[in-house]
Amino acid sequence: MKKVPHLKSRKRRKTGRWAHYYRRFDRAKGKEVEISLGVHGLHPSDPKVLAAWAAEHARWQDMPPGIESPKAETFGWALDLYTSGNDKWAKYSEETKKSRLAIFARYRKAQGSRPIKTITSDAIERALYAKGGHAAVNEYKALKPVFEHLRRLGFIAKNPMAGIELDRPATQGFAVAGADDIAAFQERWSVGTLERLVFDLALYTGAARGDLARLGRNNIKGDLLVYERHKSKVTAYVPLTPELREVISRTPDIAPTFILNSFGRPFAKESLGNLFGDAARAAGISARLHGLRKAFCTYWAEKGKSTHEIAAMAGHMSLSEVERYTRAADRERMVKLLVRVA
Template sequence: MASVRYRHTMYDYDRHGRKRWYVRVVFNGKNVKRRIRSEEGTAEWVAEYNGHIEDLKTESAARSPYVKLHSLEWLANLWMASAEFQQSKPATQIQRRSILKGILKEHGHRDCRTITKEVVQAGRDKRAKTPGAANNMIKVIRGLYTWATDAGLVTNDPTQGVKRLKLGDSTWKPWTKDQREKFKAAHPYGTTARTAFHLAFDGGLRRSDVVQAGRQHRDATHLRLDQKKTGKRVSILITPELAKALDTAPSKGLSYVQTDYRKPYSVKGFGASVRRWVKEAGLPPGLTLHGLRKADGVRMAESGASENEIAAKLGHTDTRSASVYTKGANQERLADAAVRRYSEQSAPLSKSVGQFQSESSMESMPKLAGGGSGET
């Protein structure tokens, strides 16, 4: 399989007749091999192969004569080839590489030992319109220089004293109830769009987990899978709506969500399909699958779920993200309670005023004949 479909692979047999796969490339006329230890034909085999390819590319760049010694690019390549970097989650590695690519495009030629706090601040301010991106840039540079300092490659960390920007409102807007109902009306049970909808809304799954969710993850009561982003295992109770969506999923094989060609989606390709489904439902552009996950968080908070409960359902590693949902729900709950409290306190006052008005009216009315003093 691998010798045909995957480049830079080879295999041999050990003394027990078991096949051993390797990724092999040539550096400066020398063969460099990395063993693939996962079972052939599995997703783990492919993931390990891709990881070795990335590692070897990084090592090649670090050894390249075109990368200047002590340049920022040289330092970044060494970090990406380090054990510390490789031990981070795959999604974290992808994000870090993407951020580093942008940084190196502008500053890769500079001496890593002379990068200053002012340079980092300028990069942060350049990204001020997207505070999250600015803060992620600071985080990646800090990680790079923390590792480099421990390794004795540099003596200063230019991120020291650089403050993170305050985050504004999230661009991931939760779907309203009307928007969800309109989407469901356009995409009935038995469609891929509807299956994905319930995996994101009722399952609370990220896009990367929706595309990997499969029948192998389901038991009588739950979906149980390891999140792509964090590696943390989540167990999602299957609601009647989610059960119906999974039971009527049009896909064949393991994956619940597949392309029209019966193949699993890539994460990016799936995002394009979600945009198409949103448009077909007549909904405004900008609604994303992540907005359904946020709508699930809002729904849980409004029903009184705790931060720990929300974090457990959505697979967060801490309660900071969950607090965003509970703060909004608690604000509304507390505000309603305050209004009810002063409304209840004002009720007796309203009653006494009404009684006073009634009594005053009675006193101003003429006495009935035969009453009291007999005056007319």
């Protein structure tokens, strides 16, 4: 079996029982320390031994110095186990990881020392019900995979969150930019302003703010604008219409992205969203950048493109999402506004 760094497994002579430790030099203490992994009795080839090692190793590698190791098979220990050496966690976007780590930090503080086998479905359901709203939904999404990881490794017999149902809050989603909104923005922000450039590029590419901030001439492939959506990793194929070509012609020929801030650098997605939000309020509209993404779908639906074709352009993973976006009023007027080349 391949040697794992800092993992020390010893078979006791008297009992024949295996014991497993994480052994490493602690600079703060000036000596080598040996930490029990809490999985004694298991054979070194058991996957639970490697999982326990991965959690402790990640703590030493990634966490700030001075963080005490939680006791084995407590909830704090389980969180470390889930976020280290777990392929599914590794595949989440950095944005998703950041939001879920914030949730984990709160639970680590409140429930970190609690043994995982004492956590029941009833206790979790009551806690989520008391919190309610979108916060409860977000915590449910973050915590359920943690318990599922424990179940698959054999530390618990059943995922206590399996079967829990939440009262999901109703949502209207992002406001679609209708014909009146588009006309109002075009009236307030003339061609040549940064606000209008952001608006037009969002309309004609259908890109979400994170993708819009990264688009540039390197994404032009023949008659298409091609890019991979940051959130879903789905590739979007946007036709280079005369309107889109005209907008691109207003951007710098040599630049990393179409849209640059006052320092000549690409925008962070949050800053780009804030810029558009301020511009939209100045124009008297409520739609945000995501609302323009919906208008993009509506525009192409009116031009006769099928749901599948629009999905390929917008990079959507769900056809139902495209269909929902294209249910808009005043579509004919919207198209007339969008094909008006300044």
